[in-house]
Amino acid sequence: xxxxxxxxxxxxxxxxxxxxxxxxxxxxxxxxxxxxxxxxxxxxxxxxxxxxxxxxxxxxxxxxxxxxxxxxxxxxxxxxxxxxxxxxxxxxxxxxxxxxxxxxxxxxxxxxxxxxxxxxxxxxxxxxxxxxxxxxxxxxxxxxxxxxxxxxxxxxxxxxxxxxxxxxxxxxxxxxxxxxxxxxxxxxxxxxxxxxxxxxxxxxxxxxxxxxxxxxxxxxxxxxxxxxxxxxxxxxxxxxxxxxxxxxxxxxxxxxxxxxxxxxxxxxxxxxxxxxxxxxxxxxxxxxxxxxxxxxxxxxxxxxxxxxxxxxxxxxxxxxxxxxxxxxxxxxxxxxxxxxxxxxxxxxxxxxxxxxxxxxxxxxxxxxxxxxxxxxxxxxxxxxxxxxxxxx
Amino acid sequence: xxxxxxxxxxxxxxxxxxxxxxxxxxxxxxxxxxxxxxxxxxxxxxxxxxxxxxxxxxxxxxxxxxxxxxxxxxxxxxxxxxxxxxxxxxxxxxxxxxxxxxxxxxxxxxxxxxxxxxxxxxxxxxxxxxxxxxxxxxxxxxxxxxxxxxxxxxxxxxxxxxxxxxxxxxxxxxxxxxxxxxxxxxxxxxxxxxxxxxxxxxxxxxxxxxxxxxxxxxxxxxxxxxxxxxxxxxxxxxxxxxxxxxxxxxxxxxxxxxxxxxxxxxxxxxxxxxxxxxxxxxxxxxxxxxxxxxxxxxxxxxxxxxxxxxxxxxxxxxxxxxxxxxxxxxxxxxxxxxxxx
Numbered sequence: 001x002x003x004x005x006x007x008x009x010x011x012x013x014x015x016x017x018x019x020x021x022x023x024x025x026x027x028x029x030x031x032x033x034x035x036x037x038x039x040x041x042x043x044x045x046x047x048x049x050x051x052x053x054x055x056x057x058x059x060x061x062x063x064x065x066x067x068x069x070x071x072x073x074x075x076x077x078x079x080x081x082x083x084x085x086x087x088x089x090x091x092x093x094x095x096x097x098x099x100x101x102x103x104x105x106x107x108x109x110x111x112x113x114x115x116x117x118x119x120x121x122x123x124x125x126x127x128x129x130x131x132x133x134x135x136x137x138x139x140x141x142x143x144x145x146x147x148x149x150x151x152x153x154x155x156x157x158x159x160x161x162x163x164x165x166x167x168x169x170x171x172x173x174x175x176x177x178x179x180x181x182x183x184x185x186x187x188x189x190x191x192x193x194x195x196x197x198x199x200x201x202x203x204x205x206x207x208x209x210x211x212x213x214x215x216x217x218x219x220x221x222x223x224x225x226x227x228x229x230x231x232x233x234x235x236x237x238x239x240x241x242x243x244x245x246x247x248x249x250x251x252x253x254x255x256x257x258x259x260x261x262x263x264x265x266x267x268x269x270x271x272x273x274x275x276x277x278x279x280x281x282x283x284x285x286x287x288x289x290x291x292x293x294x295x296x297x298x299x300x301x302x303x304x305x306x307x308x309x310x311x312x313x314x315x316x317x318x319x320x321x322x323x324x325x326x327x328x329x330x331x332x333x334x335x336x337x338x339x340x341x342x343x344x345x346x347x348x349x350x351x352x353x354x355x356x357x358x359x360x361x362x363x364x365x366x367x368x369x370x371x372x373x374x375x376x377x378x379x380x381x382x383x384x385x386x387x388x389x390x391x392x
Numbered sequence: 393x394x395x396x397x398x399x400x401x402x403x404x405x406x407x408x409x410x411x412x413x414x415x416x417x418x419x420x421x422x423x424x425x426x427x428x429x430x431x432x433x434x435x436x437x438x439x440x441x442x443x444x445x446x447x448x449x450x451x452x453x454x455x456x457x458x459x460x461x462x463x464x465x466x467x468x469x470x471x472x473x474x475x476x477x478x479x480x481x482x483x484x485x486x487x488x489x490x491x492x493x494x495x496x497x498x499x500x501x502x503x504x505x506x507x508x509x510x511x512x513x514x515x516x517x518x519x520x521x522x523x524x525x526x527x528x529x530x531x532x533x534x535x536x537x538x539x540x541x542x543x544x545x546x547x548x549x550x551x552x553x554x555x556x557x558x559x560x561x562x563x564x565x566x567x568x569x570x571x572x573x574x575x576x577x578x579x580x581x582x583x584x585x586x587x588x589x590x591x592x593x594x595x596x597x598x599x600x601x602x603x604x605x606x607x608x609x610x611x612x613x614x615x616x617x618x619x620x621x622x623x624x625x626x627x628x629x630x631x632x633x634x635x636x637x638x639x640x641x642x643x644x645x646x647x648x649x650x651x652x653x654x655x656x657x658x659x660x661x662x663x664x665x666x667x668x669x670x671x672x673x674x675x676x677x678x679x680x681x682x683x684x685x686x687x688x689x690x691x692x693x694x695x696x697x698x699x700x701x702x703x704x705x706x707x708x709x710x711x712x713x714x715x716x717x718x719x720x721x722x723x724x725x726x727x728x729x730x731x732x733x
Contacts, residue, residue: 042586220675221442250441250613252672255657259671277587280616280659307662321591322661323616325643330598331620333591337556 002075004239004271005054005100006030011066012046012053019342023049025295025349026067026387028368031239033075036265036272038286038303040279040318044338046295047275051241055102056084056092073099073238098128101232105244107224111216117227118212121196122189124234130167133191134160141187156184163188199230203260222253229260233268240264241273246281258285279322283307288374291315294339294349296365301375311377313354348380356381394432395467396575396607397453402426402478403461404448408680421679422448424631425462427706430575432469435601435608437622437639439615439654441676445631446611450577452478453609454494455485466490469574492522492571499580501560505552511538512548515567522571537566540603542596558589562596569600575607582617594621615658619643624712627651630687631679633706637713647715647723649692656731670731686718694719694726 014021031037039047053064070081104110201208203226246254290300299312310316320332336353351361364386368378405419423445452459464478498504541562582590625642627635635648653670672691689699706716
């Protein structure tokens, strides 16, 4: 397995009036090339904060305060990792939506209500793929007429040639802003729109040309979620992060979207990082699963191992609390509630609700042990050693 | 088993106004003829996608709104004559003491509890409205209710924001059972909660039903939850009931293609059983202008010409199992041949 993105001891805190919310307490996880990694946990356990920290889109008053996020975009080159936390904001801007893209939970909030669907998808191309598209436009221009009419046509052609070489050229940026002159970039926009219609059609939406002209309020929830996925997929990313992408949808629509994601995984994108609270979704789509509780990653395993032989007491309790298709006997619930992260319990954060808590659990956080078969757990049932640096 | 409530052709049409004089131009047919019997002491699950009229049915039964047509016949527990509560005015409902007997727990406890009221007052509100109690009597009753839902005396003088989601839902349950109801509408009581807390609330509702001899209408879109708690299930699609059966029959021998699609769409938390899906194409049609014939025909994988023209009625298929589908007799074979389930 070759890692695609790896976090090491990621620590994120939120500085609120009530105190410091320790949302991530040293999370280390690896997403490999070509796998679907599921991140599960209850609300407020830090799933979304973890991926937002990885993408560096944590909002105020939050701050990523420690650890590393190393990305290996070239699967053949294992040594050349890039620490995303050290990169400039400009670098991250070009990374987001291009190599790593994200689907957000609420499609209503993710789409701009006053922009047409086609323009919203095209935005992604215009930002990331200007160079490629300008080259395509140039080729098309050359095919159409051998000699452009002088002087306007020549200037227009020169502009596209300039964009194809350096899309961030100040002259290109200037002509994109001036009224009237801006029309010269029309072909670029038309090309982007053509590509967005193509990608909308690829996601199984009938009549994509008509849909591209519609606005978000014209579409149903499932269609909107498909459009959000289309925006995320526009630049064929290496990693697609789906943050509760199906939680707000109905069962039949959720089935459609999950099927779509599984299909895309085979054809378009390398890896998916799926955040969800629904263990059923995890069992159906993921290869590897990480279970989070109160800002800690407590167990990581392959999906069959996790469901057949859960090791961490929290994972066991969580699996027993889900109603099954062949449920007999009462549901086992976990007593108590998720702790407040302003003032988390000392030691292992699960100990107040854990049936197997011992004295040491109350003092120190356990180190993460690797059991056989890619299965790692942070629990004193399997180790005696507390975690080293980074532990609270 | 005696019947508690009978819904007969229940309708709720919301007017859509337009034009210069704001006259009615169309109507949203949220409920379009619901026939349903609710037996005393059972938990009837009502499932379906969002917008199919599940909540509207629940609210019509406790008369939070007035249905535009049909009957709700309520057989009172104290031996009174059955009454049709669909058309009763609010004053009559109160005079006949029906309001307190039919109660509801809402979906999201953060919005259904008034943030400016103490827990004490939240639970006391229905008691004050429905009965005249002395303040000491009221206090003992509230404390009794709190202990019934697993809260303590410490929680008596607090505000809703001081509680977690699960505890808030417990307060909402306490408020609903305060007036000794015999029937509760539970409108997605666990969908705003986490998995571990959801199990606590489900178990609480289960024990309360046995202890207080309650009847539930459990409205949800989550089929595994409803399977755990319900005896019978009714499946709704676009303002109509399409299938009713006992839970075991519905999960094993469903006869309506929509039920099959719903069941196969459940993500199962078990890696050994990844099964083939019945994927429905497209979305639920608009209730403004529902399709002619069978309302499901636009998405049904087994559609025939008859479905487009003629609307199927809810017919008894076998004991207590009622289906509204033209091809109900051959459905099992069709699903097996097409999807191998």
